[in-house]
Amino acid sequence: MxxxxxxxxxxxxxxxxxxxxxxxxxxxxxxxxxxxxxxxxxxxxxxxxxxxxxxxxxxxxxxxxxTLTGRPSANRWEMHQAVDVDSELVTCQVPGTGLSVALRAGDVETVLIHVIRRFHYEVDTLFAHEPRPLHGWIKPSEVRDSRLPESNQASGTAVAIRPDSYPPNSKGNFTAGQEEVIRDILADIEGVVRWGGHDRRPYEALFYLDLRPGNPRLASVAAKIRAWNETPGAGAGVLVDTSLPSRQRQSARYM
Incomplete structure (x- = not known):
């Protein structure tokens, strides 16, 4: 594989x-x-x-x-033993936040950083001085069940935003307006990332890649985001009206 x-x-x-x-x-x-x-x-x-x-x-x-393990996370991407040193996983800066997070380099990094930035600008501001505002990669040895979505952190394909504030099995941490924005973010990236708050066992801090390796949708969405990042008035940081009927219809697909 x-x-x-x-x-x-x-x-x-x-x-x-x-x-x-x-x-x-x-x-x-x-x-x-x-x-x-x-x-x-x-x-x-x-x-x-x-x-x-x-x-x-x-x-x-x-x-x-x-650095490879031969062990896949829940979304079938391979878990890694290390970050930065001879690894496909790297420490990424999150523009506009003063934060960094360890993720899989390339298209995965592009998509997840877009999610983090929109969360920061439109859902709730993240601060560098707060405890664990972001938690990306975790050691494979910390994964207790590779079938759980949070195992995707070990493959660099997931990020937990404020994991201490929104722990697993806790629901209702966001207002209706905040959840509306989260759905809009998912629609923005065409559902290639899933929100843990929509899972049967909720984990509202978690956002994870919902595609297997090789799916062409990932590259397509990442290219779209990179184009936004180079275009004034587009991408994360540009506030949008999530109440517009057109955006509501689009985000309804990711309830």
Whole structure:
């Protein structure tokens, strides 16, 4: 089963960037190799015959494999043992909030950060000084049941917003107006993310990817969000009237 669904270009950019850093301290790798990494990271392929580069990449891939578990979370994405170091999971900054969270790099990161930002701007403001405003990745050893939606945190495909304030099995933590906005957020991203508050066993802090690896809808929605982020007057941070009939009809699909 192929658990990795990161776009190839994004994975190469991150992977080679990590390898570049380790190359500087890897015995037998000359300083000239780091320039080859830099060239590759911006899209210029290194010489095919560069044995040092090939060996450094081989070692990087070997280290990366050690972060994998072979164990899928509830949405079938593979759980990871670590973040940032030789991993597909990275610590992401959440623009406009002063917060960071560990998520799966690429399209998953794009979509979940959009959710966090809209929550911050339209549902309830998040503060860096409050205890655990965001909780992304968790260690696989902390997953007690991989069938539960929160297991998706271990694969970097879920985030809990204020998990201490909205614990599992607790319902009614949001006003009707706030829930209306949450449904609008889900509609914004075409249902690729599910809210734990809609589950039979509610967990209102949790937002998780509701697609298996390889589903093309993820890339499509992520591309839409990236276009919004580059367009003035679009995307998270631009307040919308969720009471408009057109938006109400759209969000009703995600009740």
């Amino acid at each position: 192929n658990f990795s669904a990161i776009p190839r270009r994004r994975l190469i950019a991150r992977g080679v960037g990590l390898a570049a850093a380790t190359a500087l301290v890897t015995p037998g790798v000359s300083g000239s190799v780091s320039s080859a990494y830099a060239a590759d990271a911006v899209g210029t392929p290194p010489p095919v015959g560069n044995a040092h580069l090939k060996e450094a990449l081989r070692k990087f891939r070997t280290r990366q494999e050690r």
